[in-house]
Amino acid sequence: MTLPAPLHPVHEDDHLLVFDKPAGLLCVPGRGEDKQDCLSARAIRQWPDALIVHRLDMGTSGLVVMARGIEMQRALSAAFAERRVHKRYEAVVDGAMPLRDEWSVIDAPLMADWPRRPLQKVDPAGKPSVTRWKAISAWPGKPAAAAATHVLLEPLTGRSHQLRVHLLSIGHPILGDALYGDAALQAGAPRLLLHASELGFVHPVTQQELRFSRPPDFVASRG
Template identity: 45%
Template sequence: MSSSDYNPPTDPLDVIHEDAELLLVNKPAGLLSVPGKGEHLEDCLISRVQVAFPSALLVHRLDRDTSGVMVFALTKSAQRHLGLQFERRHTKKVYVALVHGAVDGKSGEIHLPMVVDWPNRPLQHVNFVHGKQAITQWRRGAVTDGVTRMRLSPLTGRSHQLRVHMQALGHPILGDPFYSDNADQYPRMMLHAESLKLRHPEGGKAIEFKAKAPF
């Protein structure tokens, strides 16, 4: 990616929740979660967060073109606690997506193993020989003018999982620059991390954080 390809939004930080252990932020689409390779890719969400919250530590990532709820730890112990929750799949994530075409059925579960597509990285693809388990639950929402609104819950955390699974279902996410052929028709990729449910590192209480989809 060249500097001309990366023009991240300059919106002020959108803080959803802050306490002594946790920071939840609504990430804008078009902004990297962490720095890329090269000076032109240094601007990212964690560097912006650390200006206001110097102790903030990375827990997980969202793709550059995905918006929505991201959690940062504000202490090392919170980072370890949250990291284990993600690793053990104890968190619950729900995304909203607009996809091409009218999806059949009301809900379902996609089981398609995935692996990096080495000649075309960072693209990923379905691979039944070398792929790692990838599972996505989906629920169909409204269908309007050949576009379906979907609620997607990844049960595994593979890179580009929702994007590849929607493409494999025959309903690529609108505006996806990698897995659809309509990216130039939309102002952004229509994928948003709407909610994240986790256990608070201090006390273990289950809490859900939300950021409404902007589309």
Template identity: 45%
Template structure:
């Protein structure tokens, strides 16, 4: 994985904005929040603050993941949305390209995860001390070389989808941490947050936001 942080430039696609919510399509390669040190200061949150000064963080996507990300524009919205994520009331759908052919068309990965301390920020499966982590998957299409899958995380652990796919023996293509042998062969990690369903903080109406995968 390159140590040089070189985030993509250009406009951030706005999917929805109202008095409580801001929903964007995060580009791959851009941090959600600032990293440690001035060289990692440029991130989605600080870019959005220029146009939406009251923007507040609710959840994150990994730097190398693209797709739908929601922010609150008020303290109430941040609390309301945060509670939905905490209670697993949001519904998230990801699309990924993974190495090899997944034999089962649908399935569930139920493997507890914990941080791999000597190799932070990597995560690993640990049946003794790991936190419960569950991902459902459905194969969209498959060849001997790769499979295109929809992933439905039931929990929201760090790197969950990446580690779960690796645990199945089918790492996400272009993943610098868990599929390093393919990282140089792809322009980015092939993981995209395609859809997010949530209840609006003002009135509780169920809403769905989508962004088509760029791969």
């Protein structure tokens, strides 16, 4: 079996690693032999002490931090749980959204849609879930999407599929979403147009303020 090319981290030190995960790569192994290749498996081949801290969906690209050793995993996991990590995403959504300087908020509790697992849904009985969003530009129209909008997203909570379900709930699903979108939405882009573009936190050991930024490839390729 041919091994994937070596990983080139955005940041590497004795305590943690930061990667720019490509779309289509799992963060952790899935079920089945065909789903064993993933970011964590590739990282462990180069850094045997690498441990997962958080995840991005397979279709989502962008910044992911991994710990080196169990103590660092605990420290970083606590930072995520206590909302001490800055996370910003970029997405392209179906439809025209109002372009404003201020941020808007989606406050809608989420829970598992059990008959349709792994899908999630908005439900008053669900867990509190909050997302900030701001539309920054119109997106060139495509045959499957007469209007589309480039948006910035900041999840203030970390629920499964939160950004995808929240945007769907206000009538602006993310282009290319094969899980929540219909055929027309899926045809609007060759991939899920969702990218984790910014990640910031205080280094648990050095106490240095770290801030990483990587633009999505779909911004560079539009037109």
